[in-house]
Amino acid sequence: MIVLAPAWTPTTSLLLLLLLLFSPGLRGTSDCSFTYNPISSTFKITIRKLADYLLQDYPVTVASNLQDDEECGALWRLTLAQRWMVRLKTVAGAQMRELLEAVNTEIVFVDSCPFQPLPSCLRLVQTNISHLLQDISMQLDTLKPRITGPDFSKCLELQCQPDASTILPLKITKALESGKPAPLPNSLFLLLLLVPAALALLAINWCLRSQRLSRRTIPRPGEPAPRDPQEARPLRPPHS
Structure with a gap:
């Protein structure tokens, strides 16, 4: 029995390529939404444990000119902070690495959003680790009550002021x-x-x-009126 192979035409190849490109399971997604709340109720305790072991003046950088966006601002700051947690884990000891990983677990959900590369306009200024941890706690507090509602797809590109x-x-x-x-x-x-x-x-x-x-030109009672300067000039004899 002879089985004939299907004839591949240019049209067939093009249709197959389009099918691969537009297949939902194969193409990349730009969605950034959460069907469940990834922020735990104990994140403040986790952050406090790390703060107790870290040098409070350890230098890190934060963005100084992120746009003050009510919907995207917290997510932008958390994705920058999460990069620091990953970086610090590479230079920390075993015990400190566990504490850093615990904090990173609280904010690693930002990795599920395909953020664009950092914009060239972003300005980073140095601060200490305690300020960064305080900011992480504040942004998680802001994001927790509303993270499961909106679609954050428009937040995938960080904006500068x-x-x-x-x-x-x-x-x-x-x-x-x-x-x-x-x-x-x-x-x-x-x-x-x-x-x-x-x-x-x-x-x-x-x-x-x-x-x-006007007071200078009006004479007081009993004072002679001021003379005209022309009249005050002496008469000159006529030329002979």
Whole structure:
């Protein structure tokens, strides 16, 4: 019995390639949502145990210009902190490594979200480990009551705060889009307050100066009137 192999045409190959690319089980996913709450109720105790053994002034870095995003901010800070936990485990002793792993277990859920590479605009500043652990605890506290609700897919790219030179144009653009007046920066608001005050002071100064001049020209009772400067000049004899 002879079995004939199926004939592979270019069209068949293209259809197979498209099927592989768009198959849900084979293509990558950009979802970042949680059907169960991955944050334990004892994370503060776990973090406190690590803090008791660590040098409080051990230097680490944190992002100083992450955008203050209500929905994504906590997730962004936790993914940066989780990188530090992984890094510290590679240089810690056995006992310290266990404590670091316990804290890392509390925040490792961020690895299930396919974050984009860190943006080049991100600025890292040095701080100590105690501040980092406090921030981890605060972000977990913020995220715990609402982590199972929303889809965090729009949080996969960390955003930096705009530079000072672009803050005002950005606020004006958003205000135009929303139909609301754009907020003024503090320096411009202060200038608008100072200009009327300065004009008022100039007007008062001018009034006072005018009053002083008028007092000089009006004679007091019993005083002779001031003579015209032209009349006070001596007469010169005519030229012969």
